[in-house]
Amino acid sequence: xxxxxxxxxxxxxxxxxxxxxxxxxxxxxxxxxxxxxxxxxxxxxxxxxxxxxxxxxxxxxxxxxxxxxxx
Amino acid sequence: xxxxxxxxxxxxxxxxxxxxxxxxxxxxxxxxxxxxxxxxxxxxxxxxxxxxxxxxxxxxxxxxxxxxxxxxxxxxxxxxxxxxxxxxxxxxxxxxxxxxxxxxxxxxxxxxxxxxxxxxxxxxxxxxxxxxxxxxxxxxxxxxxxxxxxxxxxxxxxxxxxxxxxxxxxxxxxxxxxxxxxxxxxxxxxxxxxxxxxxxxxxxxxxxxxxxxxxxxxxxxxxxxxxxxxxxxxxxxxxxxxxxxxxxxxxxxxxxxxxxxxxxxxxxxxxxxxxxxxxxxxxxxxxxxxxxxxxxxxxxxxxxxxxxxxxxxxxxxxxxxxxxxxxxxxxxxxxxxxxxxxxxxxxxxxxxxxxxxxxxxxxxxxxxxxxxxxxxxxxxxxxxxxxxxxxxxxxxxxxxxxxxxxxxxxxxxxxxxxxxxxxxxxxxxxx
Numbered sequence: 001x002x003x004x005x006x007x008x009x010x011x012x013x014x015x016x017x018x019x020x021x022x023x024x025x026x027x028x029x030x031x032x033x034x035x036x037x038x039x040x041x042x043x044x045x046x047x048x049x050x051x052x053x054x055x056x057x058x059x060x061x062x063x064x065x066x067x068x069x070x071x
Numbered sequence: 072x073x074x075x076x077x078x079x080x081x082x083x084x085x086x087x088x089x090x091x092x093x094x095x096x097x098x099x100x101x102x103x104x105x106x107x108x109x110x111x112x113x114x115x116x117x118x119x120x121x122x123x124x125x126x127x128x129x130x131x132x133x134x135x136x137x138x139x140x141x142x143x144x145x146x147x148x149x150x151x152x153x154x155x156x157x158x159x160x161x162x163x164x165x166x167x168x169x170x171x172x173x174x175x176x177x178x179x180x181x182x183x184x185x186x187x188x189x190x191x192x193x194x195x196x197x198x199x200x201x202x203x204x205x206x207x208x209x210x211x212x213x214x215x216x217x218x219x220x221x222x223x224x225x226x227x228x229x230x231x232x233x234x235x236x237x238x239x240x241x242x243x244x245x246x247x248x249x250x251x252x253x254x255x256x257x258x259x260x261x262x263x264x265x266x267x268x269x270x271x272x273x274x275x276x277x278x279x280x281x282x283x284x285x286x287x288x289x290x291x292x293x294x295x296x297x298x299x300x301x302x303x304x305x306x307x308x309x310x311x312x313x314x315x316x317x318x319x320x321x322x323x324x325x326x327x328x329x330x331x332x333x334x335x336x337x338x339x340x341x342x343x344x345x346x347x348x349x350x351x352x353x354x355x356x357x358x359x360x361x362x363x364x365x366x367x368x369x370x371x372x373x374x375x376x377x378x379x380x381x382x383x384x385x386x387x388x389x390x391x392x393x394x395x396x397x398x399x400x401x402x403x404x405x406x407x408x409x410x411x412x413x414x415x416x417x418x419x420x421x422x423x424x425x426x427x428x429x430x431x432x433x434x435x436x437x438x439x440x441x442x443x444x445x446x447x448x449x450x451x452x453x454x455x456x457x458x459x460x461x462x463x464x465x466x467x468x469x470x471x472x473x474x475x476x477x478x479x480x481x482x483x484x485x486x487x488x489x490x491x492x493x494x495x496x497x498x499x500x501x502x
Binding site (some may be wrong): 041 | 081146147150213215276279280281283285286288289344347411414415430
């Protein structure tokens, strides 16, 4: 199952808050799709240190698709 | 915050705050100096008062605020790590403060000894800052145009300071170098190569993020920085090439490029789907409208040289660039960075998300927009005072009060951080 968080029209820190809440509920095998207009390095650091993997793709409209799953 | 998550070691909050808390008081000094000198201070860009004022804003307010912001911005936006940030800031920030005071006093009182002392101090402190920041910017695995703009900006800062130190020594020792041409090149690198390049790089990241606009188009971010750098190199060639048509073409191209950044940012703000009218958006709007005013007046002065024959024309442009563009943009940025850092560091204490106060609680919204309104009034008075010297003292007083209000707002945010931190810690002890 994929949970989607569209953070493109949210003011920080809301996308980060929602992502961290969603990570708590993320089951094995599920993934979380975060849509943003920037690369969230503080979030990447948190993911790195807590056993999550992610991929980051840039769409033509400037949206970054960040797919997160538990390692 | 979920207690099972651990956090990276971003720079301690004291690193950026050490710079942010000092910066506005240089602006207060600039206002007091103007109110105290009155009448003739703004008749030309070369009066001791005008030179001192420019540097109170440039190396006092702007450089302090921008260095603090860069320390914080590198880990957040480009995932880099500055080497020993606390150590670098603890040593570098007071030395930068001292260098700025020596330079300003040297320019104001025409004291060669002070200028001679300021130059190596700037080379040392800014050189150290450039070295640690460049190392962090070249070691990060991140990609993107914000990173490239920051790399070019830090090179722009290095060029500005080397030229500035050379000019200070030339004034102190009476060296025979082309002072006016070098000062123009120093100014262009400082304003465009360092300050605007950094502002653009930061804008690519924070304007969509905090002002909820669409992102800057990729073609724009790919071309803006490199073209700006290229035009600045061409502008610097005026030292060797004495062709007025070449200089005119480069100056007009620079103005056109600069207006493209302002036009694009205003367009993104205008076409965003969700309107946010906070202090940051307002600060950026004032800055970009000032860029457009600068470009229109600058082009007018270039195309009608009889208008530029009046030495006050350059002062008019200086007021628009320093007070109109950079003070407004930096103020708007600090009013977002400081509440955000308060939030970020409070939630790192490990309290649940619900216990961390909202970002809006860090500085009252009315205090920020009220201060920005007073700032706009101060800029308007300064612009009027260029042509009506009778208004100079009033403009200086407005500038001093506006910067003092900014200093008060930022200090208030730090006080609130401390008290929220105490509350969260006390609540943690009870459970």
